[in-house]
Amino acid sequence: MVQLIWDGLFVGAFYSLIALGYTLVYGVIRLLNFAHGDLYMFGAYVGLWLLSALGTVPATLPLLALLAVLVVGSLATGLAGVAIERVAYRPLRQAPRLSLLITAVGASFVVEYGVRVAAGPEPRVYPMRLDGRALTFLGARFTPQQLLLMGVALVLMLGLDTWINRSRDGRAMRAVALDQKAARLMGIDVDKVISRVFFVGSALAGAAGVMAGVFYGKVDFLMGFVIGLKAFTAAVIGGIGNLKGTMLGGLALGMLESFGTHWLGGEWRDVFAFGCLIVLLSVRPTGLLGAREQERV
Numbered sequence: 001m002v003q004l005i006w007d008g009l010f011v012g013a014f015y016s017l018i019a020l021g022y023t024l025v026y027g028v029i030r031l032l033n034f035a036h037g038d039l040y041m042f043g044a045y046v047g048l049w050l051l052s053a054l055g056t057v058p059a060t061l062p063l064l065a066l067l068a069v070l071v072v073g074s075l076a077t078g079l080a081g082v083a084i085e086r087v088a089y090r091p092l093r094q095a096p097r098l099s100l101l102i103t104a105v106g107a108s109f110v111v112e113y114g115v116r117v118a119a120g121p122e123p124r125v126y127p128m129r130l131d132g133r134a135l136t137f138l139g140a141r142f143t144p145q146q147l148l149l150m151g152v153a154l155v156l157m158l159g160l161d162t163w164i165n166r167s168r169d170g171r172a173m174r175a176v177a178l179d180q181k182a183a184r185l186m187g188i189d190v191d192k193v194i195s196r197v198f199f200v201g202s203a204l205a206g207a208a209g210v211m212a213g214v215f216y217g218k219v220d221f222l223m224g225f226v227i228g229l230k231a232f233t234a235a236v237i238g239g240i241g242n243l244k245g246t247m248l249g250g251l252a253l254g255m256l257e258s259f260g261t262h263w264l265g266g267e268w269r270d271v272f273a274f275g276c277l278i279v280l281l282s283v284r285p286t287g288l289l290g291a292r293e294q295e296r297v
Helices: 002-029 034-054 062-092 097-119 144-166 170-176 179-186 190-216 223-238 242-266 266-283
Strands: 134-136 139-143
Touching: 002 034, 002 144, 002 170, 002 190, 034 062, 034 097, 034 190, 062 097, 062 179, 062 190, 097 144, 097 223, 097 266, 134 179, 139 179, 144 190, 144 223, 144 242, 170 190, 179 190, 179 223, 223 242, 223 266
Parallel strands: none
Antiparallel strands: 134 139
């Protein structure tokens, strides 16, 4: 039981970190950014290219090199997210929702197959991988590397929550989410706020991509599709638009997959998780912590 819980929390932490980008964008401009999962993949490849450029990392500096790559990879992915918003989404901000949705799908394919052209279709092995001797606690096996990655994910999530709720930028984001016209009248630069939202959300996805690369040791240009779908599912489970709900939804989805794999087998993992999602949304359509909203006319 302890092993199942640990495995679920570890995977769920990655889902939560990526899902926060979905919920940030949706919470501010009500857009489902389907390119977000591919930005996770792009961040993993940026980390791959940076580590390859560094060459052999000295044995005494692996964590320092990883931290530098994590920061640079996050910044690069954040800038890519801002570019997508500026080119693909901003001109269509007043267009029908269906136009934005189709554009988001198109942006996803542009990122996905752009990386395929640049890096090739074959999976790539990460130049650096976090390996370590497994430890045992209460019957559960884990590694210090898993604890490190979960700690980084937790710090990023708590930092985002603090920034949104206690900073001036966070207040501006909440104001834009409530009413863009009123926010403009109050002197808020709405375009700059939305760009900042895309930058932060994409940077979190890029950080998750780098961490996945150094942990699993392999990346490919399709790796963002499935985990992007699951991160979106995690946001829906927790209540899309609600940061704390999204974090909880990611952990809940990770636990569902862990227990589903144990009870039914690995091939039924996704069936069990998405089946539980259907049941949950039938009972509570707004998710665990979501609130009902009325569309402004």
